[in-house]
Amino acid sequence: MKKIGRQTVRFPSPPAIVGFGSAVGTKEGQGPLGQCFDFVGKDDSFGEKSWEKAETAMQKKALSFALKKAGIQTGQLDYILAGDLLNQCIATSYSLRSQNVPFFGLYGACSTMAESLSLGAMLVDGGFANYVAALTSSHFCSAERQYRNPLEYGGQKPPTAQWTTTGSGAVILSKKGKGPYITHVTTGKVVDKGITDANNMGAAMAPAAYATLKAHFEETGREPAFYDLIVTGDLGSLGKEIVIDFFRRDGVDLSGCYHDCGVLLFDPKTQDVHAGGSGCGCSAVVLTGHLLREFQQGRLKNLLFCGTGALHSPTSTMQGESVPGICHAVAISTEKGGTQ
Amino acid sequence: MKKIGRQTVRFPSPPAIVGFGSAVGTKEGQGPLGQCFDFVGKDDSFGEKSWEKAETAMQKKALSFALKKAGIQTGQLDYILAGDLLNQCIATSYSLRSQNVPFFGLYGACSTMAESLSLGAMLVDGGFANYVAALTSSHFCSAERQYRNPLEYGGQKPPTAQWTTTGSGAVILSKKGKGPYITHVTTGKVVDKGITDANNMGAAMAPAAYATLKAHFEETGREPAFYDLIVTGDLGSLGKEIVIDFFRRDGVDLSGCYHDCGVLLFDPKTQDVHAGGSGCGCSAVVLTGHLLREFQQGRLKNLLFCGTGALHSPTSTMQGESVPGICHAVAISTEKGGTQ
Numbered sequence: 001m002k003k004i005g006r007q008t009v010r011f012p013s014p015p016a017i018v019g020f021g022s023a024v025g026t027k028e029g030q031g032p033l034g035q036c037f038d039f040v041g042k043d044d045s046f047g048e049k050s051w052e053k054a055e056t057a058m059q060k061k062a063l064s065f066a067l068k069k070a071g072i073q074t075g076q077l078d079y080i081l082a083g084d085l086l087n088q089c090i091a092t093s094y095s096l097r098s099q100n101v102p103f104f105g106l107y108g109a110c111s112t113m114a115e116s117l118s119l120g121a122m123l124v125d126g127g128f129a130n131y132v133a134a135l136t137s138s139h140f141c142s143a144e145r146q147y148r149n150p151l152e153y154g155g156q157k158p159p160t161a162q163w164t165t166t167g168s169g170a171v172i173l174s175k176k177g178k179g180p181y182i183t184h185v186t187t188g189k190v191v192d193k194g195i196t197d198a199n200n201m202g203a204a205m206a207p208a209a210y211a212t213l214k215a216h217f218e219e220t221g222r223e224p225a226f227y228d229l230i231v232t233g234d235l236g237s238l239g240k241e242i243v244i245d246f247f248r249r250d251g252v253d254l255s256g257c258y259h260d261c262g263v264l265l266f267d268p269k270t271q272d273v274h275a276g277g278s279g280c281g282c283s284a285v286v287l288t289g290h291l292l293r294e295f296q297q298g299r300l301k302n303l304l305f306c307g308t309g310a311l312h313s314p315t316s317t318m319q320g321e322s323v324p325g326i327c328h329a330v331a332i333s334t335e336k337g338g339t340q
Numbered sequence: 341m342k343k344i345g346r347q348t349v350r351f352p353s354p355p356a357i358v359g360f361g362s363a364v365g366t367k368e369g370q371g372p373l374g375q376c377f378d379f380v381g382k383d384d385s386f387g388e389k390s391w392e393k394a395e396t397a398m399q400k401k402a403l404s405f406a407l408k409k410a411g412i413q414t415g416q417l418d419y420i421l422a423g424d425l426l427n428q429c430i431a432t433s434y435s436l437r438s439q440n441v442p443f444f445g446l447y448g449a450c451s452t453m454a455e456s457l458s459l460g461a462m463l464v465d466g467g468f469a470n471y472v473a474a475l476t477s478s479h480f481c482s483a484e485r486q487y488r489n490p491l492e493y494g495g496q497k498p499p500t501a502q503w504t505t506t507g508s509g510a511v512i513l514s515k516k517g518k519g520p521y522i523t524h525v526t527t528g529k530v531v532d533k534g535i536t537d538a539n540n541m542g543a544a545m546a547p548a549a550y551a552t553l554k555a556h557f558e559e560t561g562r563e564p565a566f567y568d569l570i571v572t573g574d575l576g577s578l579g580k581e582i583v584i585d586f587f588r589r590d591g592v593d594l595s596g597c598y599h600d601c602g603v604l605l606f607d608p609k610t611q612d613v614h615a616g617g618s619g620c621g622c623s624a625v626v627l628t629g630h631l632l633r634e635f636q637q638g639r640l641k642n643l644l645f646c647g648t649g650a651l652h653s654p655t656s657t658m659q660g661e662s663v664p665g666i667c668h669a670v671a672i673s674t675e676k677g678g679t680q
Contacts, residue, residue, distance in 0.1 A: 001467060002466075002468050003418065007442050050659050052656065053659070078343065079527065086655070087427040087428070087653045087654070088425075088447070088651065088653035088656075089651070090651070090652065090655065090656045090661075093530060093664045093666075094656070094661065096530045097531075097664045099530070100529055102347050103530055104446070104448070104455060104458070104527065105446060105447040105448045105651070105666075106444070107428065107447040108444070108445050109428065119444060119459065122466055123462060125466065126463075126465065127341060127342045127466065128341075128343060128462050129341075129343070187442035187444065188443065189436075189440055189441060189443060190433060190436045190437040190439070190443055192437045311428065311430070311433035311445070312428065312430065312433070313426065313427045315426070315430065315486075319393070321434065324434065324437045326433075
């Protein structure tokens with residue numbers, strides 16, 4: 001068994017990240033990470049006639065940049081693992097209908113990039129694939145009209161609400177390569193502490209992030225300080241503080257090595273996104289635009305990438321249900337054993 | 341590499357099916373397979389106040405029957421792989437929030453049972469799990485108001501339309517056990533031949549079923565007659581005829597060993613379901629209620645279980661998009677090498 005605890009797998013043959021690509025919308029391009037992305041859209045339509053089709057177009061762009069950097073053709077991919085936030089994950093189905101690659105569809109809400117990396121790494125380490133693509137996206141406009149209201153309605157949000165990222169990220173995992181490597185994954189359980197405010201997803205997901213991080217540290221025997229950076233994606237500024245608070249109660253200070261993708265993506269002084277970015281695309285583009293470049297430039301050696309998802313829907317909210325959360329952690333290191 | 345072709349994996353250590361459970365609605369209980377199910381609801385509400393919660397309740401029942409037959413506790417499951425048809429897969433999130441098991445959410449439309457069995461088998465054979473649960477559901481009433489209209493509207497459907505099954509199925513896979521075993525999986529690609537009629541999903545999905553079956557036969561070197569039974573789920577009566585037609589053009593006669601779960605579940609003479617059953621729950625309950633019992637009773641030795649999904653949404657239909665299909669095939673045999 002490759003499991004070293006209830007939730008954590010250590011890979012005997014850690015899969016290498018050999019390519020990554022990102023495509024984002026205009027607002028994301030104007031943020032602090034704006035220079036990092038492979039493609040920044042001029043008007044968020046990506047040349048398409050609907051927001052849903054725009055999201056599909058973004059996915060195709062992100063995947064093609066990732067394949068290019070990996071130096072492989074689409075036909076060399078053994079599997080694509082992908083999903084998005086739209087009902088029935090249509091951004092993904094339509095982006096993959098032209099790809100001719102065996103496909104597993106995933107739904108993990110905003111945790112989907114971490115989920116696809118987790119399963120993708122298992123397929124590579126398990127001997128089922130030489131190359132796997134992990135792919136996800138979200139689009140502010142397609143999400144806004146599905147989850148809340150059409151943009152034209154001009155609805156207001158409370159300060160705890162987050163801003164759905166317009167972006168798509170793709171990662172190519174390979175059996176061989178010079179790294180960085182996925183060394184461990186810690187898979188989340190559904191955690192629901194009873195938050196019913198769908199405009200406060202940071203608070204709803206923070207307990208899931210705390211639970212998975214705690215399991216990861218216990219099962220690997222690693223301290224938080226082992227990592228140059230621990231990122232959640234996407235709890236926003238409020239959810240981030242809650243996670244820091246939870247660990248503080250345990251006598252653990254996370255504040256020096258912990259950040260959140262939803263906070264990293266936008267500048268709170270010049271870009272009004274309330275509590276920060278969200279959406280499958282948020283952690284995906286922070287990983288593929290920013291964090292994996294930090295590895296290339298030698299500024300990161302050990303990263304714990306934690307995708308967080310709110311597993312509710314407008315229907316469950318209308319029925320008075322609370323918001324279940326989940327968090328999947330993926331350990332990425334320059335060395336196969338994890339650098340010390 | 342355990343891949344023996346572009347789409348097919350042969351498992352060196354085939355995972356055993358050690359438990360399976362099913363829960364269905366009243367109409368399904370009145371059909372030709374009615375006696376096979378572990379639980380038949382009296383009124384499709386399963387004691388809950390909304391159809392969505394009823395679907396969640398069904399999932400819990402199906403999983404608990406499967407665990408009982410496997411003789412294990414929930415806490416022994418390494419992973420649950422699950423999904424459903426509802427927006428953001430809420431039937432699944434809410435059924436799993438009480439389970440305390442690492443969870444990967446899937447979306448494969450009506451192919452989800454085959455998708456979860458495929459990935460589940462990879463996680464077991466790959467050394468990541470001793471026990472995995474594959475779980476899925478659909479509910480006529482929750483689907484009807486999401487995809488089409490509230491029941492009270494009384495909308496009429498054309499004869500090509502299918503009837504969403506009220507049912508949930510769960511399968512427990514294990515590293516050890518006396519079988520039957522999952523010996524091979526052939527993972528589908530997205531196939532879209534341009535069908536735009538969302539009331540004719542059988543025609544939309546049939547090309548995907550044909551493509552995956554063809555790949556399975558080519559890559560395994562098996563003839564259709566190797567299998568006692570090949571089932572698709574769920575093309576309905578029309579889609580089934582299209583698949584038979586496609587193979588007839590290739591000079592292959594499938595008619596003697598091929599059936600469809602959507603056709604098997606209801607009696608067309610006494611139950612008006614138009615072209616047959618559909619929904620994630622349909623192939624799931626035909627597998628867990630009927631087919632796996634046939635193995636137990638020695639009437640099946642080699643089964644090719646092919647989940648078929650239509651990867652569209654009401655939004656994509658309204659935008660004039662065609663319906664992409666996918667099909668994942670799972671080979672189940674009494675012998676680890678596949679009985680001859």
